[in-house]
Amino acid sequence: MRIIKSIGQMREFSKVARLENKTIGFVPTMGALHDGHLSLIRSARRENDFVVVSIFVNPIQFGPKEDFRKYPCPFKKDASLCRKAGVDIIFHPKPNDMYGPDYKTYVEVMDLDKYLCGRLRPGHFRGVATVVGKLFNIVMPDTAYFGQKDAQQARIITKMAEDLNMSVKIKIMPIVREKDGLALSSRNIHLNQDERQDAAILFQALNLAKVLIKNGQLNPGKIIRQMRNLINTKKTASVQYISIADLKDLKPVKRIKGKVIVALAVFIGKTRLIDNIIVNRKLGNVP
Amino acid sequence: MRIIKSIGQMREFSKVARLENKTIGFVPTMGALHDGHLSLIRSARRENDFVVVSIFVNPIQFGPKEDFRKYPCPFKKDASLCRKAGVDIIFHPKPNDMYGPDYKTYVEVMDLDKYLCGRLRPGHFRGVATVVGKLFNIVMPDTAYFGQKDAQQARIITKMAEDLNMSVKIKIMPIVREKDGLALSSRNIHLNQDERQDAAILFQALNLAKVLIKNGQLNPGKIIRQMRNLINTKKTASVQYISIADLKDLKPVKRIKGKVIVALAVFIGKTRLIDNIIVNRKLGNVP
Numbered sequence: 001m002r003i004i005k006s007i008g009q010m011r012e013f014s015k016v017a018r019l020e021n022k023t024i025g026f027v028p029t030m031g032a033l034h035d036g037h038l039s040l041i042r043s044a045r046r047e048n049d050f051v052v053v054s055i056f057v058n059p060i061q062f063g064p065k066e067d068f069r070k071y072p073c074p075f076k077k078d079a080s081l082c083r084k085a086g087v088d089i090i091f092h093p094k095p096n097d098m099y100g101p102d103y104k105t106y107v108e109v110m111d112l113d114k115y116l117c118g119r120l121r122p123g124h125f126r127g128v129a130t131v132v133g134k135l136f137n138i139v140m141p142d143t144a145y146f147g148q149k150d151a152q153q154a155r156i157i158t159k160m161a162e163d164l165n166m167s168v169k170i171k172i173m174p175i176v177r178e179k180d181g182l183a184l185s186s187r188n189i190h191l192n193q194d195e196r197q198d199a200a201i202l203f204q205a206l207n208l209a210k211v212l213i214k215n216g217q218l219n220p221g222k223i224i225r226q227m228r229n230l231i232n233t234k235k236t237a238s239v240q241y242i243s244i245a246d247l248k249d250l251k252p253v254k255r256i257k258g259k260v261i262v263a264l265a266v267f268i269g270k271t272r273l274i275d276n277i278i279v280n281r282k283l284g285n286v287p
Numbered sequence: 288m289r290i291i292k293s294i295g296q297m298r299e300f301s302k303v304a305r306l307e308n309k310t311i312g313f314v315p316t317m318g319a320l321h322d323g324h325l326s327l328i329r330s331a332r333r334e335n336d337f338v339v340v341s342i343f344v345n346p347i348q349f350g351p352k353e354d355f356r357k358y359p360c361p362f363k364k365d366a367s368l369c370r371k372a373g374v375d376i377i378f379h380p381k382p383n384d385m386y387g388p389d390y391k392t393y394v395e396v397m398d399l400d401k402y403l404c405g406r407l408r409p410g411h412f413r414g415v416a417t418v419v420g421k422l423f424n425i426v427m428p429d430t431a432y433f434g435q436k437d438a439q440q441a442r443i444i445t446k447m448a449e450d451l452n453m454s455v456k457i458k459i460m461p462i463v464r465e466k467d468g469l470a471l472s473s474r475n476i477h478l479n480q481d482e483r484q485d486a487a488i489l490f491q492a493l494n495l496a497k498v499l500i501k502n503g504q505l506n507p508g509k510i511i512r513q514m515r516n517l518i519n520t521k522k523t524a525s526v527q528y529i530s531i532a533d534l535k536d537l538k539p540v541k542r543i544k545g546k547v548i549v550a551l552a553v554f555i556g557k558t559r560l561i562d563n564i565i566v567n568r569k570l571g572n573v574p
Contacts, residue, residue: 007452011452011454015454018305018306019305019306019308021306103450104396104397104398104399104446104450105394105395105396105397105416105446105447105450105451106394106395106397107392107393107394107395107451108392108393108394108395109391109392110391110392110393111391112391129392130451133451134450134451134452137451137452137453137454138452140454159391159392160392163390163391163392163421164392164394164417164420164421164424165294165298165421165424165425166424167298167302167424167427
């Protein structure tokens, strides 16, 4: 496994791979790798000649009051996990090389950033789309892998690649969970023991929504109220949002019909966690 | 020469060319080709294995009150000029294929669109950057050629390619002029005989600025006033803006020092024309 820090060297590797007609699978990450990332890396490993993992904590996707400096950076541990998973290249560029002092260009996917997390984190998804666009141009992958846990990110990246005619294929992979249902996240390490126990309530609330929908409850407001009540039984939990939305435009639905995404953001103590499930109304037992 | 309308087919051509290690020179145009475009095509022809010219009148770079529908589209004549110039591929996509009904993604180069034409045409350069980004992703050129006549466009595209780590090299080629100095433009065909004669005043005004600077006039305000007076001697002419600006950030300079761009937009009758020159203060005869 090689660790490449230079943008030019990364590009050179990919150009040679392309000339040799080899495929590149790409997993962009901010490091602090967990089994969620590893499931993406394993898919990339199965389906490609080369696997590139980028580790880059992207400053422009953090708001002024957000946790950029607090974001964990266990690079050695990450590198060891990548090596074991059969990664060929870790691309680990320097922030100053990615964003020079005169940096000016941004990629924006309109409308899709208005809902869910985007509503509460202005500029976040512009930062995400921009860095992913840059990384795609440097790494030139055939396929890039993202997790469904960041559902809005997944939708925005998919739309960006489609709209801008990028030649990369985007694959969105299922959420990986702990035994109690907690979605894996680099932020979980901030939870103390009590908070860790309470954090399982996110997945329980999502399952409650699923059960209610399958039992014929089609009114999002009523479902959200019950989810909120359930989450509020945990002392450390504070709901930021719960949304039942259209899969494509992420806009909250007025009545449930077909596939919807149930998504939420909840503070557990000071740690903000997100999770979601997709529920297909048609599969439910409708009374 | 092949005419390709399908985005997929264009991409396929470029993928094969890349696998064969052939270089692609790319000239993006809105058609209505003139000798300015042909000088770009000739450079592309000299320097690459394949030459791709795109002909696409990009709807998203026209404002609501601008001349999208009036923009000339002499496709057969353009195709004939391309064939004679040794072009390999004309890429001529359909507007609905480039921008589906659910299109949402835009590329924006901040700040550089605040000055010159950008100040008067909100959204124009966002439309230009977006379509050029899309075309680069489809055509995957090694080198793309743009004219210095659209100086702000040239600067914005160069900055976009740099910021987004695009692997394409941007070449900016000199302005091609008629004998009387009028810069070639697809819009020149809208000029009647009197207007055509008056239109030479743009270049004369730029030359006046050059002479004044070389004679030691370093105050942009004074130069612009003299340029304006000269242009106003023509009945059909009406100045939209004149700016003496920094080459890199396009911001008007307060005092002339080193290289500057002198740029202007002038209505001749109802036709809006632009032109510019770069003047190097150091090369002048400073008294």
